[in-house]
Amino acid sequence: MQLYNTLTRRKEEFVPREPGQVAMYVCGPTTYNYIHLGNARPLVFFDTVRRYFEYRGYRVLYVQNFTDIDDKIINRAREEKADALLLAQKYVAEYFKDADALNVRRADIHPRVSGHLPEITAMIAALLEKGAAYVVDGDVYFHIASFPAYGRLSGRSLDEMQAGARVEVDPRKKHPMDFALWKAAKPGEPAWDSPWGKGRPGWHIECSAMAVKYLGHNFDIHGGGFDLIFPHHENEIAQAEAATGRPFARYWMHNGFITVNQEKMSKSLGNFFLVREILEKFPPPVVRFFLLSTHYRSPLDFDDEKLAAAGRGLERIKTSIRLLAEAMGRGSGSEKPPAAGDDFPATLEKYRQDFIAAMDDDFNTALAIGIFFELAREVNTYLQDGSKGGGLRQDDLAKAMSLFFDFNRVLGLFPVDVTAGRIRLEEPAGDDDKLTAGLIALLLEVRGQARARKDWAAADRIRDGLKELGIILEDTPQGVRWKRQQG
RNA sequence: GGCGACAUAGCCAAGUGGUAAGGCAGAGGACUGCAAAUCCUCCAUUCCCCGGUUCAAAUCCGGGUGUCGCCUCCA
Known part of the structure; x- marks a missing residue:
């Protein structure tokens, strides 16, 4: 596998620290608000990375933190007259x-700062002892000049950064870029005891401490958004x-x-959309597919x-899974031997x-999805055209479904209903949905009778009426089928 | 001001030297009572512009233009 390493600015062959195992740490959110779509991208992406490693046979140890002690949380709590830690918990x-x-x-x-x-x-x-940090009035700062490699990840030198400094420099600091490891508590702020007085950790130290605690030294992958490269990850x-x-x-x-x-x-620009707002308009698989x-x-x-548009595309994949499941359900696989030169299993x-090659190349999910589409079309072609390759036999159908499952397992588009052994394409049905399904079944029965006597007006009236309610009907040789409209 | 990324059809998007994946939208056809779904066909002589290297460049080099990001909390 090749993956792009920000540290070296190029793709590198992935060689795990220990064979067969991947230890990864991804920076999680500061919990002072609901997450927005920008926060969701690393979540979904690194979840996919983890899934793919597992698909490739690695044992993955995945750590993602919560920053539950932070200035933003304290400010928010103050505004809401709430307890900062409870707010973070919520x-x-x-x-x-x-x-x-x-x-x-x-x-x-999922380690939290408050527990560490x-x-x-x-x-x-340890940093103080080694002379890499110093105490000023109950604050502790990391001294950048003590760490020669500073700037390696973000690819900038200390000189460059000073030249571009846009921040008022705290005169108590030895170097303008020195940053806080520990912040002395002001009255009313949540505080913990320390050898330097009451206070709280600076933002960056938590990840170093928790990552080392759970993953040890020189662990495999550290992830997060682009904006964390500097200064957080540095x-x-x-x-x-x-x-x-x-x-x-x-x-x-x-991630970008x-x-x-x-x-x-971003929150500061105010142009953010909360994940839950988006999920009111679009089903989760569409959001994940889009990302x-x-x-x-x-x-x-x-x-x-x-x-x-992403939703309309995803609908093709859903339809293909649906058609395949139907064919399997009918148990009507072809009995004919495959035509000469036609080898469906080999095609699968x-x-x-192709999918593996795409994902192996720095997790190219866009390419992988393209391959998913090609697979869907291939399967659909076989499914509808019994003449191609002599049709599909039962074990062919099962193999195709198995491949859909694998692609889905990696991309995580649809939840899998483990007990039923099927991909769940729609949201789970509630009690109301049961009633709805019953009513629709009744309508379809009536419509079927109308069609049988060629009363097209009555049949179309039902179909059009249901469409207005967001129910799409499809007449097939095996009977009518319905689904909810997406988007 | 310093550093960096990106620019591919109406839209989204893959593609880092060998002659442009895939999706959405659109057009035609098969199927259908009509639809829907599905399938088939078509839809970028060309990859921001100008030079250069090469037998060969969207892909490499140089120069422009444009957009975005980081340098401050931010995924």
Whole structure:
């Protein structure tokens, strides 16, 4: 597998620290609000990375943190006159609702800052001991000049950064780019004891401390959004490596931004869309499909029309899975031997290999999805045209479905109903939906009778009426089928 | 000001030296009572512009133009 390493600015062959195992850490959200689509991109992408590694036979240890102690949380809590930690907890719970909806699997470990003060203060103490940090009035700063490799990840030198400095420099700092490891508490702020007085950790130290705790040294992959390269990840490296004297992480992966009208979606610009707002308009698989339809390092422009177009595309894949499931359900596989030169299983295998090649090349999900479409068309062709290759036998159908499952397992588009052993294309049905289904069945029965006596007006009246209600009818040789309209 | 990325059809998008994947939209056809779905065919002589390297460039080099990002909290 090849993956692009921000550290070296090129694609590299992925060689795990330990054969067959992948240890990865991805920066999670600061929990002071519901997540927006920009936050969802790394979630979905790195979830897909993890799924693909597993598909390729790796054992993955996946850690994603929550920043639940932070200035933004404190400010928000102050505005709402709430307790900062409780507020953070609430948004952790809300985060999981959104992530679950997007079919993002839980990480193996979701560490929170509030649960790791001992590890954090221990790392700060180590940095002080090694002369990489200093204390000023209860604050502790990392001293950048003590870490020669500073700037390696972001590809800039200290001189360059100073030249472009846009921030008022705190005169107490030894170097303008020195950053806080520990912030002394002001009255009323949540605070923890430390050898330097009451306070709280700076933003960057948590990730260094928690990543080292759970993944050890020189772990495989560290991920996050592009905007974390500097300063967050640069600082993480400096802290962890200065404190432990050992390499921190080996491959650094960064996803591009979601944009709106070509501008970065961000809270400060106010042009963000919450995941839950979007999910009110579009089913989760469409959102996930949309996010994966562009390579992860490219920007992805969002608007409703683009999401709708993605939804129409995804509908093709759904239809193909549906048609295949129907054919399997009928148990009507062809009994004819395959035509000479026609080898359906070999065709399927070609698609599998193409898919793997795409994903092996720096997780090219856009290409992989293209292959998914080609597979769908191939299967549809066989399914509708019994003459091609003599039609599909039952074991062919099962093999095709198995490939759909594998592609779906990696991309995570649709949840899989494990007990029923099927891909769940629609939202689960509630009680109301049962009634709806019953009523539709009744209408379809009446319409069937109308069609039998060629009363097209009555039949079309029912079909048109249902369409207005968002129910699409399709007449097939095997009878009528219905589905909900998407988007 | 410093650093970096990107520019492919109406739209989205893959493609880093060998002659433009895939999807959406659109056109025609098969199928259908008509539709829908599905399938077939068509839809970029050309990849922002100008030079250069090469037998060969969307792909490499140089120069422009444009857009975006990082340097400040941000996925």
